[in-house]
Amino acid sequence: MIQLRGIHKFFHRGEGHEVHALRGIDLDIGTGEFVTVIGTNGAGKSTLLNTIAGVYAPEEGTIAIAGRDVTRQQEHQRAGLIGRVFQNPLDGTAGSLTIEQNMALALRRGQRRGFGWGVTRERRERFREVLQSLGLGLEDRLQAPVRLLSGGQRQALTLLMATLQRPQVLLLDEHTAALDPGAAAQVEHLTRQLIDENKLTALMVTHNMQQALSLGTRTLMLHGGQVILDLRSPQRDGLTVQDLIAHFARTRKEVLADDELMLT
Amino acid sequence: MPQALADLLTSTQWLGAIAAGLCYVGAVLGVFITFRVLSFPDLTIEGSFPLGAGVAAIFLINDWSQWLALPIAFALGGLAGAATAWLATRLKINGLLASIIVALGLYSINLRLLGLGTVDRAPTANLPIPISGAPSVERAVQPLFTGLKGVCLAEGSCINDAYINYSAQALIFLLFAIGLVAALYWFLNTELGLALRATGDNEQMVRAQGLSANTLKMIGLGISNGLIALSGALIVARFGYAEVNLGRGLIITGLAAVIIGEVVISPRTLRTALIGVLVGSLLYRMFITLALNNTRSIGLQETDLQLLTACIVVLALALPQLRRLVLPRRGV
Numbered sequence: 397m398i399q400l401r402g403i404h405k406f407f408h409r410g411e412g413h414e415v416h417a418l419r420g421i422d423l424d425i426g427t428g429e430f431v432t433v434i435g436t437n438g439a440g441k442s443t444l445l446n447t448i449a450g451v452y453a454p455e456e457g458t459i460a461i462a463g464r465d466v467t468r469q470q471e472h473q474r475a476g477l478i479g480r481v482f483q484n485p486l487d488g489t490a491g492s493l494t495i496e497q498n499m500a501l502a503l504r505r506g507q508r509r510g511f512g513w514g515v516t517r518e519r520r521e522r523f524r525e526v527l528q529s530l531g532l533g534l535e536d537r538l539q540a541p542v543r544l545l546s547g548g549q550r551q552a553l554t555l556l557m558a559t560l561q562r563p564q565v566l567l568l569d570e571h572t573a574a575l576d577p578g579a580a581a582q583v584e585h586l587t588r589q590l591i592d593e594n595k596l597t598a599l600m601v602t603h604n605m606q607q608a609l610s611l612g613t614r615t616l617m618l619h620g621g622q623v624i625l626d627l628r629s630p631q632r633d634g635l636t637v638q639d640l641i642a643h644f645a646r647t648r649k650e651v652l653a654d655d656e657l658m659l660t
Numbered sequence: 661m662p663q664a665l666a667d668l669l670t671s672t673q674w675l676g677a678i679a680a681g682l683c684y685v686g687a688v689l690g691v692f693i694t695f696r697v698l699s700f701p702d703l704t705i706e707g708s709f710p711l712g713a714g715v716a717a718i719f720l721i722n723d724w725s726q727w728l729a730l731p732i733a734f735a736l737g738g739l740a741g742a743a744t745a746w747l748a749t750r751l752k753i754n755g756l757l758a759s760i761i762v763a764l765g766l767y768s769i770n771l772r773l774l775g776l777g778t779v780d781r782a783p784t785a786n787l788p789i790p791i792s793g794a795p796s797v798e799r800a801v802q803p804l805f806t807g808l809k810g811v812c813l814a815e816g817s818c819i820n821d822a823y824i825n826y827s828a829q830a831l832i833f834l835l836f837a838i839g840l841v842a843a844l845y846w847f848l849n850t851e852l853g854l855a856l857r858a859t860g861d862n863e864q865m866v867r868a869q870g871l872s873a874n875t876l877k878m879i880g881l882g883i884s885n886g887l888i889a890l891s892g893a894l895i896v897a898r899f900g901y902a903e904v905n906l907g908r909g910l911i912i913t914g915l916a917a918v919i920i921g922e923v924v925i926s927p928r929t930l931r932t933a934l935i936g937v938l939v940g941s942l943l944y945r946m947f948i949t950l951a952l953n954n955t956r957s958i959g960l961q962e963t964d965l966q967l968l969t970a971c972i973v974v975l976a977l978a979l980p981q982l983r984r985l986v987l988p989r990r991g992v
Contacts, residue, residue: 511851
């Protein structure tokens with residue numbers, strides 16, 4: 397579903413403080429795979445996700461999604477293929493618009509917008525039904541501005557919006573990191589549920605190693621802009637956080653003393 | 661008419677203020693779109709408003725269809741707005757600066773345009789419209805009011821020809837204003853309109869939904885300045901002349917009207933916000949007319965208009981801060 401070939405990404409190239417954020421990433425993610433991505437700060441996790449999303453154009457290499465070469469496409473041009481949820485719960489929705497208006501925008505992701513009425517009666521019914529499945533009571537607040545929602549509610553709504561029109565790929569960028577533990581658990585549950593139900597191909601960046609192992613079907617560890625670990629079933633089955641750290645230490649021959657990697 | 665209001669201004673003066681306020685609704689809607697919907701402070705208005713006025717003046721002087729003047733004014737104003745958006749998004753020039761550049765360029769274009777209405781076609785700063793060119797629509801509506809002639813609303817305030825003229829004018833402008841507000845309400849609720857509203861709020865989200873924020877800004881600024889130019893065209897009908905300096909300070913006037921509307925209506929939805937624009941535009945004009953027509957009591961003259969507007973805007977903008985200073989703090 398996703399094919400990365402020889403991806404190199406630089407920041408501040410030729411400026412003295414040049415950063416080589418991705419160093420030749422080759423990656424194949426199959427249809428229906430749910431990949432979790434871990435790594436220390438600066439390992440290139442978010443850069444990888446944002447390069448797939450089209451926020452950054454790689455200096456070298458090609459990206460294909462669902463068989464289409466999207467390397468030269470801008471963020472909004474490839475958005476029809478990609479559903480996204482961001483770390484900041486405020487980033488995924490427009491606060492001044494109502495819940496139903498936000499959903500109407502998401503319903504036509506990647507399609508041409510015209511002069512048709514945004515929130516029709518028919519659509520409103522559909523939004524109400526979909527929101528009911530969340531169990532957050534948002535179906536009764538369709539006409540409330542999104543800015544009145546809590547961070548967890550906004551993130552749940554963003555997740556729902558990202559899958560309202562089935563994406564080829566779902567990209568989750570530490571989407572539970574900014575939430576309180578209760579809301580984080582709720583959003584994590586919803587993530588699992590939506591990916592399972594819709595059989596989505598997903599890529600999730602996380603700081604939380606436990607989450608990386610308990611969710612998904614495959615785990616990647618990034619370090620210094622390269623994939624240093626790629627675990628799938630059966631090696632991945634029954635793996636603990638300790639095993640993961642040991643794997644990392646063995647691969648890199650260095651003790652993992654970075655407290656940015658949360659040992660939870 | 662209540663005696664207290666009649667004491668302040670004559671009925672024709674009140675109607676004149678209302679007619680002017682209604683003419684400016686398009687311009688205030690334009691300011692509302694850029695400042696409130698798109699969060700893009702846009703000064704193109706200083707050029708796009710007289711541009712619309714110039715177009716209308718040329719049409720009236722040449723006795724061309726005045727109805728055709730309106731869509732052409734809208735289209736040219738729209739182009740000016742799109743030019744500002746293009747400079748800001750594609751050439752990455754600061755948005756405010758881009759709009760000032762376009763307004764400056766338009767100044768020369770407007771001088772040329774007004775020159776087309778003169779015999780020697782030399783650039784000119786203003787263009788009076790001969791009586792024969794006055795809008796015929798207005799004359800068509802006047803008979804509606806002739807039956808009122810001679811009726812006295814209050815002592816010394818009887819309905820005369822001027823009153824009928826202004827009534828006819830005000831009615832036409834009212835229909836226009838309501839039409840514009842309704843059209844904008846409809847547009848901002850379409851799929852494209854929702855995308856536009858999201859752009860002023862969260863560009864990241866807009867891109868993730870597959871929309872180009874740059875294109876949307878171009879559409880938004882285009883519509884905004886189209887409405888502003890349309891308003892400029894209506895002003896020609898109201899005051900009977902076009903002038904290159906009509907747009908001077910209009911951004912502040914428009915903002916004052918938007919803010920007054922917000923203070924009076926405290927809108928929570930788009931619908932109430934748009935009604936606020938209508939109300940704000942009317943109240944602002946009435947306020948100005950009141951102040952200028954009571955020159956003896958306050959000691960103001962027409963040239964003090966800009967200072968007065970500046971004071972109103974400062975007052976409106978400073979209101980939250982002033983409240984905090986005057987009222988004691990509650991809680992921590």
